[in-house]
Amino acid sequence: MVQLENIGAIEARLWRAADLLRSGSELASNEYFMPVMGLIFLRHAYSRFLNVKPTIEALLPSRGGVTRALTKEDFSQQGSIFLQPKAQFDYFIEKASDPTLPQIIIRAMESIEEDYENLKGVLPKQEYQSIPADLLGDLVRTLNPDELKKASGDVFGRIYEYFLTQFADQKAHDAGEFFTPISLVSFIANVLEPEHGTVFDPACGSGGMFVQSARFLEQRHKNPSQQLTFRGLEKNKTTINLAKMNLAVHGLEGDIQQALTYYEDPLNLWKKCDFVMANPPFNVDEVDADKVKNDPRLPFGLPGVTQAKGKNGDAKGKGRVQNANYLWIQYFYSYLNEKGRAGFVMSSQASSAGRDEAKVRQKLIQTGDVDVMVAIRTNFFYTRSVPCELWFLNKNKPGQHQNKILMLDARNVYRKVTRKIYDFSPEQLQNLLSITWLYRGEN
DSSP, X not given: OOOHHHHHHHHHHHHHHHHHHHHHSSOOHHHHHHHHHHHHHHHHHHHHHHHHHHHHHHHOOEETTEEOOOOHHHHHTTTOOOOOGGGSHHHHHHTTTOTTHHHHHHHHHHHHHHHOGGGTXXXXXXXGGGSOHHHHHHHHHHTOOHHHHXXXXXXHHHHHHHHHHHHHHTTOSXXXXXOOOHHHHXXXXXXXXOOSEEEEETTOTTSHHHHHHHHHHHTTTOOHHHHEEEEEEESOHHHHHHHHHHHHHTTOOOEEEEOOTTTOOTTOOTTTEEEEEEOOOSSOOOEEHHHHTTXXXXXXXXXXXXXXXXXXXXXXXEEEESOTHHHHHHHHHHXXXXXXXXEEEEEGGGGTOOHHHHHHHHHHHHTTOEEEEEEEOTTOSSSOOOOEEEEEEETTOOGGGTTXXXXXXXXXXXXXXXXXXXXXXXXXXXXXXXXXXXXXXXX
């Protein structure tokens, strides 16, 4: 078993191998992002496949001494993805010196898309044609050290996240806005306790909120694919594909559509969601005020508008919402059904903003539906060092909490992962959650 304290060195070694593509091929960083993530997907999927396969085989029925063949349904019930022999990572290792390795990997991706309709057109394929076979073979071997063969799914999940953050750090993809630190996502999922119904993320990025919601149920020995429906919006097509891959590797599916949430609502989930979870972009100031001013998803109004000025000082051009933080907060609130709960990451500026933003905040507080707020220190995010806060809304608060908000200052609760990155240790996370449970009167 790979110990977590050793994983940093392994991650760095894997990243160096991936970075060979920058120097050893004609691909730019934004071009080799998906081919590398595709291999990480296959390696991660194979790890989970091997992890659950013995359990599945032990439960397979036999008739006349013949055991039924494995099916993809068997694996989805165990939170994994089914892989045909030609899509299993050991096969790539066997063929690592084969000059047709790019085609072998493409065929593996095609076999997965054949088995999983929701992945059709999602997995990287033709990009492998641009990578020399010998370089691709080196990368495949690097992704298969003995330590990783014995690693648990959690370790592979962390490697998967590490590659996301490294690419984000290289500015290869949207400055990393698609990735939320695992500590924060886990905290949100455990406070919300999504046990059934629709989980919606209108800024879903790589789908981490969905994965942690599923993990919450798995820890309670329930099947998330039977209990939860995942719906999401994301503006970037590549990130949507990444989210679908992330869901698939955990045996999950979701309806994720491309949209700019400020102006579009293609899933029509207003007032219909049981749970809303999100990490939206912070402090956006370019939203067209005219396009959103009559949006029913903004029940408390616009949080202030700035008007572009001409050379003579006269108003000129389109008005812009001066800060979109309170657009997002209202979206999260308005997507909830009458008993819905929301948990999201928000800029720490939002809780103290003045003027029109303060008016919106007052109206929100007066609903009585603000439930919990948690202050988080700097350095929890991989791509920005600013502090943040976790907000929780609950439209079904018990009567004794109707005029109360649990406020936790967790800025001095952290563990140093690296010099630049902090998180919660499992014990710290459990302690913070325990405070929340005690506040609710739960054991």
